[in-house]
Amino acid sequence: MKAKIHVTLKQGILDPQGKAIEHALDSLGFNNAANVRVGKYMELDLQETDKAKAEVEVKSMCEKLLANTIIEEYRFEIG
């Protein structure tokens, strides 16, 4: 199974990179873009055939290492 994991700063926490990109988009004329958030994307192969078990394992990976839940939130898809 493959897990696709997204980690971004929590809503409400200033994302200076997102802000810089938003300004750049704005100066290029993309005035409709707002609330740009920058994050990390990770994918990994899991030696697991049971989707429920895989979800538990990936959640644990996110909580322990992949995200710092003080400042970041995560979501993932498994397939």
Next chain:
Amino acid sequence: MNIGVVVFPGSNCDHDCRHVFRDVLGQDVTMVWHKEPSLAGLDAVILPGGFSYGDYLRAGAIARFSLVMQAVKQFASNGGLVLGICNGFQILLEAGLLPGAMLRNRSLHFICRETYVKVENAATPFTNVCRSGQVLKIPIAHADGNYYTDPVTLAGLQANAQVVFRYCMADGKVTPEACPNGSLDNIAGIRNAEGNVLGMMPHPERSAEAILGNEDGRAIFQSMIQSLERKKLAGVR
């Protein structure tokens, strides 16, 4: 005293810390490789600055799982003095030995320059040779020093005098302009509730001798030595 300086792959201020403790202050220093499972015989432990494990994922995120960090946690829970400088502070946060997390600097720049910090708590083993409110000039060098924590934790830090250093102007005024990185409440350094673990972003080891043009940082190391000596004397009696 025997001071342990932990060396992670990517540490780059470890030798500066050794130099200050050994050559400037005349202490014994043991370099502790990150695979070392024990800190036996050490009086204090320094987590130095640098880019442990390349800062991959997040600064300090991988270093916290190294073998030596289990020993550091044990050392800290036994009341041992632990000082984390810059990347060392980030590791202490990731390891949960101190509360909060570091965000990218507000400006997005890596900032390397002198800063002024105000000693908010001079009654710690890391600041006891300072006066309360004293201003120290100590340089910073980081990209991720923008301290963040939730409002409840911040209120707790403030109420328990755990905010030890705040960025200030040369005259000691703590203002938004004095904060180089966007850090919450101008926080430059905090201690744990028990008081034996301190994390700070400024680099006192880079400002600890006259030949470098700045000796303010030496106060941190002198405080540690003085506090350890007092503890030993009390133990003898």
